[in-house]
Amino acid sequence: MTEQVENVNVKDQIREFVREAAQRKGVSEVTDDQSLVESGVIDSLGIFRLVAFLEESFRVRIGDEEIVGENFESIAGIERFVLNKLNR
Amino acid sequence: MNFSWTDEQHAFRREVIKFAQGELNDDLIERDRNEQFFCEGWKKCAKFGIQGLPIPEEYGGGGADILTTVCALEALGYGCRDNGLIFSINAHMWSAEIPLLSFGTEEQKKQYLPRLVSGEWVGIHAMTEPGSGSDAYSLKTRAERKGDRYILNGSKTFITNAQLADMVIVFANLDPAKGPAGISAFIVEKGTPGFSISKKLHKMGLRTSPMAELAFTDCEVPAQNLLGKEGSGTAIFTASMEWERICILASHLGAMQRMLETSTSYATDRKQFGQPIGKFPAVAGKIAEMDIRLEASRLLLYKAAWLKSQGKHPLREAAIAKVFVSEACIKTAQDAIQIHGGYGYMTEFQIERELRDAISGTIYSGTTEVQKMIIAGLHGL
Numbered sequence: 001m002t003e004q005v006e007n008v009n010v011k012d013q014i015r016e017f018v019r020e021a022a023q024r025k026g027v028s029e030v031t032d033d034q035s036l037v038e039s040g041v042i043d044s045l046g047i048f049r050l051v052a053f054l055e056e057s058f059r060v061r062i063g064d065e066e067i068v069g070e071n072f073e074s075i076a077g078i079e080r081f082v083l084n085k086l087n088r
Numbered sequence: 089m090n091f092s093w094t095d096e097q098h099a100f101r102r103e104v105i106k107f108a109q110g111e112l113n114d115d116l117i118e119r120d121r122n123e124q125f126f127c128e129g130w131k132k133c134a135k136f137g138i139q140g141l142p143i144p145e146e147y148g149g150g151g152a153d154i155l156t157t158v159c160a161l162e163a164l165g166y167g168c169r170d171n172g173l174i175f176s177i178n179a180h181m182w183s184a185e186i187p188l189l190s191f192g193t194e195e196q197k198k199q200y201l202p203r204l205v206s207g208e209w210v211g212i213h214a215m216t217e218p219g220s221g222s223d224a225y226s227l228k229t230r231a232e233r234k235g236d237r238y239i240l241n242g243s244k245t246f247i248t249n250a251q252l253a254d255m256v257i258v259f260a261n262l263d264p265a266k267g268p269a270g271i272s273a274f275i276v277e278k279g280t281p282g283f284s285i286s287k288k289l290h291k292m293g294l295r296t297s298p299m300a301e302l303a304f305t306d307c308e309v310p311a312q313n314l315l316g317k318e319g320s321g322t323a324i325f326t327a328s329m330e331w332e333r334i335c336i337l338a339s340h341l342g343a344m345q346r347m348l349e350t351s352t353s354y355a356t357d358r359k360q361f362g363q364p365i366g367k368f369p370a371v372a373g374k375i376a377e378m379d380i381r382l383e384a385s386r387l388l389l390y391k392a393a394w395l396k397s398q399g400k401h402p403l404r405e406a407a408i409a410k411v412f413v414s415e416a417c418i419k420t421a422q423d424a425i426q427i428h429g430g431y432g433y434m435t436e437f438q439i440e441r442e443l444r445d446a447i448s449g450t451i452y453s454g455t456t457e458v459q460k461m462i463i464a465g466l467h468g469l
Contacts, residue, residue: 020468024468035269037266037267037268037269038266038267038269040267043225043268045403045461045462045465047322047323047326048326048330048401048403049403049465049466051401052401052403052404052466055400055401061399062401063190063399064190064191064323064327064330065190065191065316065323065327067323067326067327068316068317068319068320068323069269069319069320069322069323070317070319073269
């Protein structure tokens with residue numbers, strides 16, 4: 001139960017961050033599996049804002065070599081990446 | 089919070105200064121005038137261990153942490169007046185060595201890092217194009233996968249060390265439909281058919297650091313020359329830029345210290361109206377401002393480096409340091425010229441060159457305007 005609550009919390013926080021980023025870019029809706037880079041929600045600078053947000057919010061450390069598209073492709077991908085780190 | 093260097097770092101700093109002052113400043117006016125790279129100085133720096141400072145010992149490097157690296161580069165900037173040579177060394181470290189270290193396969197690291205660290209090879213990266221500067225990810229160079237090879241086509245400009253390069257990390261888009269997500273990085277070695285230096289470029293400052301345009305025409309590289317994964321070009325570039333923005337201006341701290349000391353000495357010795365010019369408030373104020381800028385620059389740059397040493401991504405702090413230190417160095421060089429009067433404007437006094445060299449600091453590794461966009465972007469703008 002605790003893990004489920006934690007997972008929901010992670011996804012909600014990521015969704016909220018992405019929603020705000022999308023608003024700034026004029027993108028009205030983002031689904032969990034939508035590519036954030038291709039849809040223009042996350043640009044080169046946005047990735048680093050996202051990394052800073054994840055490091056601060058979830059107390060995880062993200063290495064240079066982990067800042068690649070596959071880890072930040074979509075809300076669902078980011079959630080998997082963060083949960084993997086939290087469960088390590 | 090601890091702002092002090094260790095005894096070992098202090099000792100290393102003194103060693104670097106002694107080495108740089110003794111070995112790297114000969115014939116600099118001539119070399120600057122002739123846009124001549126100091127090959128011998130490059131080799132001496134490599135032998136001393138500069139190029140390999142942050143690279144682990146297993147690849148021939150010094151295994152220094154980022155703060156020790158910054159400490160050494162600051163000392164290099166103080167002792168060595170050849171800002172072009174230092175710029176070439178920085179480009180080699182942050183745009184070739186660090187991406188290889190962070191994203192290279194074990195085979196790539198073993199193949200290239202020892203040669204780059206020893207100074208035998210010069211490494212560069214090629215990102216900027218005639219139509220894409222600050223908007224780097226709008227690059228037009230294309231890569232196409234054909235069996236076990238990639239074919240590269242495009243041109244690059246403002247490439248530091250281009251004429252010296254033994255290997256280039258080239259950024260090209262494999263899948264333009266994906267936008268920046270299609271950008272990938274490829275290692276291209278000197279002599280690869282289809283890779284050429286198309287035009288030498290001439291600059292206002294940093295004239296001892298060569299720069300040129302590159303052309304890739306049906307340039308074939310083996311699939312194993314892909315650096316990182318397909319589509320990880322933006323990650324490689326941004327990680328490289330993060331290191332570069334923190335470290336590349338460390339030598340500016342040394343240069344500012346040197347200009348402060350030279351100007352103070354001149355203001356003490358030079359007499360006008362019966363007293364040292366440093367006794368006039370207008371001149372003394374400039375000396376004080378040089379010191380204030382130096383101190384603030386140090387704190388900003390050290391903080392960004394310290395955050396990086398803690399495993400953080402100091403995007404904001406690196407951008408702030410980049411803006412402040414680059415602009416502080418220009419102002420300090422202007423003040424140094426002004427304090428020296430007519431002599432400061434003369435080439436033989438070697439102060440006017442400091443200003444010409446400093447100006448590019450607000451342009452390379454992301455202009456001041458781009459850094460301000462980053463900072464404002466972090467505030468949601």
